[in-house]
Amino acid sequence: MTYSVESVTKFYRQGHARVRALNGINLKFAPGEHVALLGHSGAGKSTLFRLLNATIRPSGGAVLFEGCDVGGMSGAEVRGMRRRIGTIYQQHNLVPSLTALENTLCGGLGRWSLAHTIRGIFRPHKSDMEKALNALESVGLADKRQARADELSGGQQQRVAIARALMQDPEVILADEPVASLDPxxxxxxxxxLTRLAAGSRRTLVISLHTVGIALERFPRAVSLRLGSVEFDGPSSEVHGERLRNLYAGGNLVSEQPTHGSGSHNNFKRIS
Ligand SMILES: Nc1ncnc2c1ncn2[C@@H]1O[C@H](COP(=O)(O)OP(=O)(O)OP(=O)(O)O)[C@@H](O)[C@H]1O
Ligand SMILES: [Mg+2]
Known part of the structure; x- marks a missing residue:
């Protein structure tokens, strides 16, 4: 399923001022594509994610989901679209007092009525239960299913958040700095x-990262935003030399070394 933003601008109100977070950007994501989104703090990454999952509307331009303008969709159509998109955040937003399994079952919420939701979490249907257990299994946490979220480590909690997103069986996974609070x-x-799970089911994966080394090593396409504009969009292999230095210049991107792969980006250094 194709997914694109066309000439998208986004303004926010901050008191009496207007902040321009995105400045007429164009991006297209092909089905099954894996894309790393880079950019300094305030570049507009989270704004782009919020537009892509229709949490907010653009001030100008259009977000197109399978060629349909999200701005022209009915409420039901937007909800239908959202069900096909799994979003993972830096703060995993788990319910601390619920178990890993119950939190995973929450991934079905978008599909359920309130009554079904309450029953669905505490007395789930067999098919939902199987789906949630499979999701936990795929992130390697089947044995922790009865552990409360607040008893899990940071990495385990983020894996539950991934399982919760998988529960939706999404065609698109949007991950906004999903590893920013974890050690390298x-x-x-x-x-x-995430890349394995996305590749296995031909899911589109768009992920924002501030660790440039890992982003370029693991993702074939890189998009970098600067001050609300697309600064670079192309093969990660083309990000080196001057382009790489520009990417780091004046901001918070870090040169975390990839732990696998060819090591061809070994010369990263932090410039901030
Ligand atoms: N809800 C909001 N109200 C007002 N301004 C906002 C709001 N959200 C973001 N902004 C502004 O829009 C710009 C882009 O913010 P955004 O959160 O998209 O950046 P980001 O690239 O995700 O940054 P970070 O790496 O720090 O998460 C910033 O100048 C920010 O202050
Ligand atoms: Mg952000």
Whole structure:
């Protein structure tokens, strides 16, 4: 399913001022494509994710989902679209007092009525239960299904958040800095899990990362935003030399070394 943004601009109100978060950007994501989104703090990455999952509307331009303008969709159509998109955040937003399994079952919420939701979590249908257990299994946490979320480590909690997104069986996974609060080893593990799970089911994966090394090593396409505009969009293999230095210039991107692969990006250094 194709997914695109065309000439998208987004303004926010901050008191009396207007902040331009995105400045007429054009991007197209092909079905099954894996894309790393880079950009300094305030570049507009989270705004782009919120537009892509229809949490917010653009101030100008259009978000097109399978060629349909999201702005022209009815409420029911937007909800239908959202069900096909799994979003994972830096803060995993688990319910601390629920178990890993119950949190995973929450991934079905978008499909359920309120009554079904309450029953669905505490007395789930057999098919939902099987789906949730499969999701937990695929992130390697089947044995932790009865552990409360607040008893899990940071990496385990993020894996539950991935399982919860998988519960939707999404065609698109949007991950906004999903590993920013994890140590580098765990971050790499989670990213590799996400890319594997996405590749296995031909899901589109768009992920924002501030660890440039891992992004370029693991994702064939890189998009970098700067001050609300697309600064680079192309093969990760083309990000080196001057382009790579420009990417780091004046911001918070870091040169976390990839722990696998060819090591061809070994010369990253932090410039901030
Ligand atoms: N709800 C909001 N209200 C007002 N301004 C906002 C809002 N959300 C974001 N902004 C502004 O829009 C710009 C882009 O913010 P955004 O959160 O998209 O950046 P980002 O690239 O995700 O940054 P970070 O790497 O820090 O998460 C920033 O200048 C920010 O202050
Ligand atoms: Mg952000």
């Amino acid at each position: 080893g765990l971050a790499d593990e989670i990213i590799s899990l």
